[in-house]
Amino acid sequence: MKILVTGGAGFIGSHIVDLLAGSGHVVSVADDLSTGRFENINPAVNFYRVSVASEEFGEVVARERPDAVVHQAAQVDVQHSLRDPLADAETNIQGSINLLEACRRFGVGKVVYASSAAVYGNPLSLPVDEEHPLVPRSPYGASKLAAEHYFRVYSEVYGVRYTVLRYANVYGPRQDAAGEGGVVAIFIDRLLKGEPPSIFGDGEQTRDFVFVRDVALANVAALHGGDGMVLNVGTGRATSVNDLFREIKKITGSPLEALYCPPRPGDITHSYLANGRIRRVLGWNPSCSLEDGLRETVGHYRKVQGWPEEKPHG
Numbered sequence: 001m002k003i004l005v006t007g008g009a010g011f012i013g014s015h016i017v018d019l020l021a022g023s024g025h026v027v028s029v030a031d032d033l034s035t036g037r038f039e040n041i042n043p044a045v046n047f048y049r050v051s052v053a054s055e056e057f058g059e060v061v062a063r064e065r066p067d068a069v070v071h072q073a074a075q076v077d078v079q080h081s082l083r084d085p086l087a088d089a090e091t092n093i094q095g096s097i098n099l100l101e102a103c104r105r106f107g108v109g110k111v112v113y114a115s116s117a118a119v120y121g122n123p124l125s126l127p128v129d130e131e132h133p134l135v136p137r138s139p140y141g142a143s144k145l146a147a148e149h150y151f152r153v154y155s156e157v158y159g160v161r162y163t164v165l166r167y168a169n170v171y172g173p174r175q176d177a178a179g180e181g182g183v184v185a186i187f188i189d190r191l192l193k194g195e196p197p198s199i200f201g202d203g204e205q206t207r208d209f210v211f212v213r214d215v216a217l218a219n220v221a222a223l224h225g226g227d228g229m230v231l232n233v234g235t236g237r238a239t240s241v242n243d244l245f246r247e248i249k250k251i252t253g254s255p256l257e258a259l260y261c262p263p264r265p266g267d268i269t270h271s272y273l274a275n276g277r278i279r280r281v282l283g284w285n286p287s288c289s290l291e292d293g294l295r296e297t298v299g300h301y302r303k304v305q306g307w308p309e310e311k312p313h314g
Contacts, residue, residue: 009036172212
């Protein structure tokens with residue numbers, strides 16, 4: 001297949017690109033490098049430095065004529081969305097509409113869209129399944145949900161096939177500890193630099209941490225199934241931020257303790273996702289344990305930054 005990956009220089013997108021290219025697909029990447037990194041781009045792909053919200057993006061689709069698009073490009077920082085909701089909407093809503101228009105005009109056969117557990121808001125019950133009420137608590141969650149509605153409309157009105165994947169908290173190699181960085185990347189970065197990380201709130205808030213390679217496999221599976229469906233991508237298991245910190249501290253061998261700060265606006269207390277639907281529909285199962293994923297991620301940071309190996313304490 002010919003597949004275009006938006007955000008293919010980013011954390012999750014680059015792993016999807018590597019998986020697709022390694023499986024013999026013809027892959028192209030569209031990324032404006034606002035958060036993605038050039039060094040993440042697989043050398044076997046055609047790369048276009050372009051925003052999904054721009055007119056030039058349609059020219060890329062016209063030139064490549066992909067069979068499918070994997071749409072990962074997004075503004076993904078909840079706190080940034082609170083500071084600048086218009087910029088968040090420009091990328092996440094207008095960019096997605098622009099992408100859908102290009103897919104409609106040039107006959108793209110399938111689009112896989114990366115959404116988020118943020119669309120659910122504060123869970124009323126756990127684990128959160130796909131039928132849970134959708135009450136996002138941040139402009140980021142609202143923008144991801146708005147785009148989901150556009151995918152449904154473009155399918156019903158124009159016949160654009162799609163699958164929506166709602167991600168839990170994705171972590172792994174190449175995640176940036178700055179900007180939109182996730183808590184795993186931030187904890188590892190700080191501890192390896194000898195700096196105590198911050199925990200917002202009491203640390204007993206829980207999340208569903210899913211390894212990036214498992215997420216990439218879910219995207220590839222969705223190219224061939226789940227048409228018109230919304231599917232959670234998570235482990236179905238809750239881990240507290242305190243437990244996460246203790247595990248990373250053990251792996252890195254750091255003696256440092258975390259600094260506790262007041263909770264941040266828009267943060268959700270407890271969340272983990274039911275994954276029964278994606279297991280049934282796509283045959284996808286998360287294969288990487290949290291401990292193994294964290295060890296691989298720490299090893300990646302040590303290698304990239306040139307930090308020495310340390311023996312774990314305890």
